[in-house]
Each structure stands twice: as structure tokens, then as C-alpha cells.
Amino acid sequence: MSSDTGGPGGGVAVAEPAPDPAPHGFDQRHDTSLLLRVQHVLHAQPTLGPLAVLVIAVVAFSILNERFLSAANLGLVLQQVTVIAVLALGQTLVILTAGIDLSAGAIAVFSSILMAKLATDAGLPGPLALFLGFVLGTAMGLANGLLVTLLKLPPFIVTLGTLSIFFSLNSVISKSETIRGADMPDLLPWTGNTIRVGGFNLTYGSIIMLLLFAGFWYSLRWTAWGKHVYATGDDVEAARLAGIRTDRVLLSVYTCAGALYAVGAWILIGRLASASPNVGQEYNLDSITAVVLGGTSLFGGRGGVVGTLIGALIVGVFRNGLQLAGVQVVWQGFAIGLLVLAAVAIDQWIRKVKA
Amino acid sequence: MTTADRTDVAPAAGGSTTAAPQPVLEARGLVKRYGRVTAIENSDIALYPGEILAVIGDNGAGKSSLIKALSGALVPDEGRIYLEGREVHFRSPMDARHAGIETVYQTLAVAPGLDIADNLFLGREERRPGVLGSVFRMLDRGHMRTEAKRHMSELGIATLQNIGQAVESLSGGQRQGVAVARSAAFGSKVVILDEPTAALGVKEGNRVLQLIRDVRDRGLPVILISHNMPHVFEVADRIHIQRLGRRATVITPRSHSMAEAVAIMTGAAEPPEPHLGPVQQEEGR
Secondary structure (H helix, E strand, O other): OOOOOOOOOOOOOOOOOOOOOOOOOOOOOOOOOHHHHHHHHHHHOOOHHHHHHHHHHHHHHHHHOHHHHOHHHHHHHHHHHHHHHHHHHHHHHHHHOOOOOOOHHHHHHHHHHHHHHHHOOOOOOHHHHHHHHHHHHHHHHHHHHHHHHHOOOOHHHHHHHHHHHHHHHHHHHHOOOOEEHHHOOOOHHHHHOEEEEOOEEEEHHHHHHHHHHHHHHHHHHHOHHHHHHHHHHHOHHHHHHOOOOHHHHHHHHHHHHHHHHHHHHHHHHHHHOEEOOOOOOOHHHHHHHHHHHOOOOOOOOOOOHHHHHHHHHHHHHHHHHHHHOOOOHHHHHHHHHHHHHHHHHHHHHHHOOOO | OOHHHHHOOOOOOOOOOOOOOOOOEEEEEEEEEEOOEEEEEEEEEEEOOOOEEEEEEOOOOOHHHHHHHHOOOOOOOEEEEEEOOEEEOOOOHHHHHHOOEEEEOOOOOOOOOOEHHHHHOOOOOOEOOOHHHHOOOOEOHHHHHHHHHHHHHHOOOOOOOOOOOEHHHOOHHHHHHHHHHHHHHHOOOEEEEEOOOOOOOHHHHHHHHHHHHHHHHOOOOEEEEOOOHHHHHHHOOEEEEEEOOEEEEEEOOOOOOHHHHHHHHHOOOOOOOOOOOOOOOOOOO
């Protein structure tokens, strides 16, 4: 390993390693073509692509409209993406295991209604209502996990079913009525309060979101659980043969995702200053969009939460930037759609990388 | 877990002579039925210290069921398994692994997206000492990388430039190298390899064969399941021929030719007296 056989680019085609110091010199080829090298770099660093897109977008939009780069506007972008980012964090965990969670938004919206109802109609104190809301959201995630692991159903089907169930229960319990934040204990809309950090208006919700990303970045990268999540998504059979209890990993992932959606619900109440049963139809797909734009592969085992944060920011920056540039709202979805297609195409290309 | 420990696995408990060393791993009278189909019918197998025992047999001869019983992947209906003379009961692959039997499955069981070090320690990660490890569950990546490097270079897989390289960027032979290195690093008693050269080209296949010899020479006996007769005859010390769910016989590459082995395997020739007990290891390998 110490002997580097020629620097990158210095590849002399497929020359035999002359006096091979090792008995099994599995030799290494060096690709010299620029395209292949880009492919390799993207393969090794999947967040580089999304980061480049984000930087280019920021530069382009700030040229189109100078207001874009103002602290006030950037603070607004962050506020706009916070809920989606938290949902996308949970979604990332699920997608890393080669699953998908179509019920992310449904769990978040239903949890926000439950929190609000418990605090208003049931008259529970704020902390208790919030806590029970977390518990119920987590339980919904757990239910997804149990269906996936015990009944061995595909995650797509499971969450398609629970999506419908949660939205339906949501309508029943809320009676399709919005609950105003002013009627709730202060703790519930607290996440919408802001503090000023050097010109930025940062909401507590955004701070919670960033802390959650840091926590899950650590868990995925520095703990055995994280390695097991990746291994399970990579090749579930191989992971099982390596001694990983893959069902437990999956269950933990769906449960964590549920808990994250519940935190998203709390932040959602703060953002809207209310709990509304009619928002969030688009949150399910938006969370997937952020994950995909962040370079996490829908086929599992590749990507990470840093990419997802970037992906969520890309969505936010595009929506906001296009608006400031005077592009009609109806065309925003079009632009995001193109981005998603490009991201998936690039992911497929990267996956074809050869040794 | 060091090399020194492994080489003295061999002597049997009773301190008996070199004439008949105790098998490291032995199974007697194994039976496994699936409904009306009998996969293994009263099958025996014995693996002696310091040898490569190849297991060959036609499709449906019961090789894989036999091996699965030894590696804990299936529980036999009847029969006994002994590890170093003590009877063992494996309920899962993890049981066998804890007992010191490592298996490299045909499907390789590596996670392509993880790097070499992560794969070597997959399922038995090491945590940092102190609060970082116990409270924050932080992995000791530095130590695992150093260990991984050591294991890989001990087996002469040294040209891999970066232990942090994703396994999917490796060739088939290199991946097999990682899988074999993992089994050699953690197997303290026996290594079982299921078709390790099946998907490889000639050159890489030969390298993996050398790897298997190295594992044996470091003191770990190996059970090798393979369809590739030239490979079997090249590395095996003894060859266990499985036929119709039982052990037909055991031959050595010196006592029989490849054609004879195939004839016995398919039932075209009468199986000779089995070569039980280890092969005398006088000549240089």
C-alpha cells in the first residue's frame, strides 16, 4: 500500500508491474481521459456535483437580481427550506437503505395537527402536547418500518398505503380546519421565532434543523449503525451474511425518519404560525427531490446528509431566485423537474464507474 | 488473534501422537431433509489441521447443504458436529463465526460502497475507548484502518493503494481478496470458501489460489468448495467427493487423476477407500 505505482495521470496503460514486490499484485489501472476522471471524482465525492450546482445557481441568480445575495433574502431562503430539509433528512436515511418514504409529508402534517389538537382541544400543556406529538410521529415511522420488515412489503407500496391512511386520519381529526398559532401554547410556534445572527434572521427551527443534520452526519459517518445503514442499502443479502441484523437496521431507520418528520411538524407550526391540514401535499415529493438533488442514490448505499442539505438549498435557491428574476411561479416546478432528471441521469452515469 | 496463536491450534487435547491428529472440524452422520427431498443423507466430513480440503460433487450432491451445516447457515436434522473434539450446535452463521469458523460465500458478502477497512470490520466494528466510544458510539477508524492494512499486507495484497478505497472500485479478484482477508483475519479455527474463483479470470483466479495457500500456510485449515477441477487439484491436500447426499470417498491429488475424480463424482467409477486422516506433508508445497 505504501508503494504508489505512478501518480494519477501518469498511467502507462496496462503495463505489467515489473518486479512486483507483492506476490498477488492485483494491478491498478489508471484512467487518463478527463471525462473518466470527472466520473471518478464524482464517484468518490458525491457531494461535489450538487455543491457545484448550488454555487453556480447562487452566482447566476445574484447576477440576475442583486437583491438575491442580501442577508435578508438568504435568511428567507433558509427559512423556506427548513421544513423540507428536516423531512429530507429522514427521507435520506430511508433512501440510503434503498427504500423510499412517500408518507414523509403526511406524517409531518398529521403530527402537527395532533400536536395542535392535543394542546388546544384536549387542553394539554405545551410540552406534553409536543412530546406526545413526537411519540405519535415516531410511531407512524415505526409502523412503516414494521410493515417493511415483518410483512416484507416493498417500501414504495407500504408508504403509498400509509400516506393515504395518514392523510385521511389527518382530515378526520382536523375536520379540515386550520388551528391558529395564537390559540396554542407558546411552545408550539416557538420554532418560528427568530434571532439575528450578523444580519441574518435565523429561526429556531433552522437552528434545530442544522443541529439535526450535524447529529445524523456524525451517526452515519462515525458509528457502526451508520456503516450498517450503508451496507444494508448497498446489498442487503451481503450485509446479512456479514452478520448485520438488517431488519433491525431498517426498523431503526424508519423509526428515526418518523421522529424527524415529527420534529419537522414542530418547525412547520412555527413556520406557518398555525397548524393546517391542507398544506404539505407536496412535501412528500419535495423531500425526495432534495435527497436526489443532493446526490443520494435512489438505489441505496450511496450519498449522505450533507448532500441532502445542499439539495434542499438548491430547491430553495431555485424557487427564490427564479421568483426574484421575474420568472412566473408556474415555471419553477419545470426548472426543478429538469434538475431532478439531470441529477438522476448523473447518478446512473457515476454508478457505471469502473475500477 | 496473532499468527503465532494460530499455528499451535493443531495438537489435540489428549496430547496424543502425531500419528492421528484430531480433526479441527468434523461432522458425523449429518442428515438434512427438505420435505421429501433429502439433501444430505448420513454424511461425514473431517478437516485436519493445516490442510486444504476441497469438496467437490455434482449439482444436487449435497455439497452446499453440507457446508451450510458447518457454517451454521442451516441446522441439520440429525448428526453431530465437532470443533476441536467438542460437540457444537450452530443455530446461525453468527454462532459458527463466534466459534472461529469464517465463511466466504459465493455472493462475496461485501458491501460495494464501503471502503476496504469498513468491509473488513463490517459487523464487528471497533469503538473508541472511553466516553467517545461508550456514549457517542464513535468508531475507532484509525485503528481499524491500521489493522486492515496489516491484514491485507500479511496476505500479500499490498498493491491496493488505499485502504479507504471503495470496494466497488476493485476488480473481482481484489474483492475476493478482501473477502478472503476478512475471513483469515477473524477466523481463528477454520476458513470455508465457497467457489472463490468462480467469477474470475485465469490470472486473478491464480492469485486467489495463492491467497488460499497463504491462509493455510499461516496455520488456518481451509475447506474449499469448487467446481473448477484444475483449481481443486492445484491447491487441495485432500479432496472430499460428495455424491448422492453422502461422502463417496476422499482422495488426494496424488492418488487420483482429475478424470478419475470426475468419474467417481458422477458415479461412472467405483469410489476407492477413503483417504481418512491427514496427508503426510513431507514434500515441499
